[in-house]
Amino acid sequence: MSERCTEAVGWIASWSLDHHCVRILLVRNESETAPLFSATVPAAAPDLAEMRERFPKLSELWDAIRGEYWAEFFTVQENSCGTI
Numbered sequence: 001m002s003e004r005c006t007e008a009v010g011w012i013a014s015w016s017l018d019h020h021c022v023r024i025l026l027v028r029n030e031s032e033t034a035p036l037f038s039a040t041v042p043a044a045a046p047d048l049a050e051m052r053e054r055f056p057k058l059s060e061l062w063d064a065i066r067g068e069y070w071a072e073f074f075t076v077q078e079n080s081c082g083t084i
Contacts, residue, residue: 003025004016006064006068007064009060010030011030011036012026015065017069022048024051027051027055
């Protein structure tokens with residue numbers, strides 16, 4: 001799993017892809033060092049839907065992560081269509 005980082009509205013989230021599932025590893029406010037959330041076991045980290053339910057006020061951050069996921073997904077799909 002390779003780690004990615006997304007920033008939105010003063011929040012930062014570290015996340016990774018686990019077989020097309022977005023796993024949230026860490027969430028913190030840009031102005032604070034202590035995280036709001038941190039996963040101790042990356043493979044068992046909550047997915048994007050669960051984090052959206054747990055922290056609904058961070059919807060702009062979750063939307064930004066979803067946007068990055070789909071942009072990466074479609075880039076990979078476009079690059080693999082011409083190869084046989």
